[in-house]
Amino acid sequence: MKPFGHWIAAAVLALGTGIACAAEVLLGPGDVVRVSVYGSPDLSVETRVSESGTITFPLLGQVGVGGMSVAAAEKKIGSLLEKGSYLKKAEVNMLVTTLASQQVSVLGQVNRPGRYPVEGRRKVLDLLAMAGGVGPEGSDLITLVRTRDGKTVRETIDVVDMVRKGELDKDVEVAGGDIIYVERAPxxxxxxxxxxxxxxxxxxxxxxxxxxxxxxxxxxxxxxxxxxxxxxxxxxxxxxxxxxxxxxxxxxxxxxxxxxxx
The missing domain is CATH 3.10.560.10 (Outer membrane lipoprotein wza domain like)
Incomplete structure (x- = not known):
């Protein structure tokens, strides 16, 4: 009888192929961003988002970007440069080089356990795919631990049954700080x-x-x-x-x- 771990590993790898747009990323503490302004190379900077959600930017000092999308942060910096009369028209580009704040831990019986970035909308199968799928010794059941509104909840998901029946509505969306744990099969x-x-x-x-x-x-x-x-x-x-x-x-x-x- 073929182990379901091999089967589901292939399934999640096939399903987890979407790539999120950088503009969907919500910035948070620990993220490293590279910011440039068109026509003003002296304003280019690579900086880390502080614990308070700010970055240090030339001329502006501390700028709050925590919880903002990349696009919103670009717009805010451009607006501040224009309002401060530093530039008439500021075209700001931001690139996230290290996404530390929005990461999900995938642990247990997966082929590549570790922490993986959540860029845009990601679901459980996406993260399992990023971790190389469930290993040969992994269970069909996975545990999802997440904190929402200050409450930590634990949910068990039957991944094999979900994929077999095509009930992908049970493939829940994850967010930074969530933990996916695949236990050893019974x-x-x-x-x-x-x-x-x-x-x-x-x-x-x-x-x-x-x-x-x-x-x-x-x-x-x-x-x-x-x-x-x-x-x-x-x-x-x-x-x-x-x-x-x-x-x-x-x-x-x-x-x-x-x-x-x-």
């Missing part, structure tokens, strides 16, 4: 007379027979009769039950395959 264990005893990834709807296949199948001495599953109840207490080939596999199950008597 696992169970097979032991006894199988070729490769140990842990394996649980796929959706996985049965005991498929779990044995994930373990390489039975050894020459193995028997599909008398198999057992050890699992835990809601209180964490372990119990053992007889297993049939068609029984579903649950998280942390231990499937034991016995030796044939004949």
């Amino acid at each position: 696992r169970a264990y097979v032991t006894g007379e199988v070729q490769r005893p140990g842990a394996f990834r649980i796929e959706r709807g996985m049965t005991v027979q498929q779990a044995i296949s994930a373990g390489g199948g039975l050894t020459p001495r193995g028997s599909d009769n008398g198999m057992r599953i050890t699992r835990r109840d809601a209180s964490g207490r372990a119990f053992t039950l007889e297993a049939r080939a068609t029984d579903p596999v649950l998280v942390d199950d231990v499937i034991t395959v016995r030796e044939s008597w004949f």
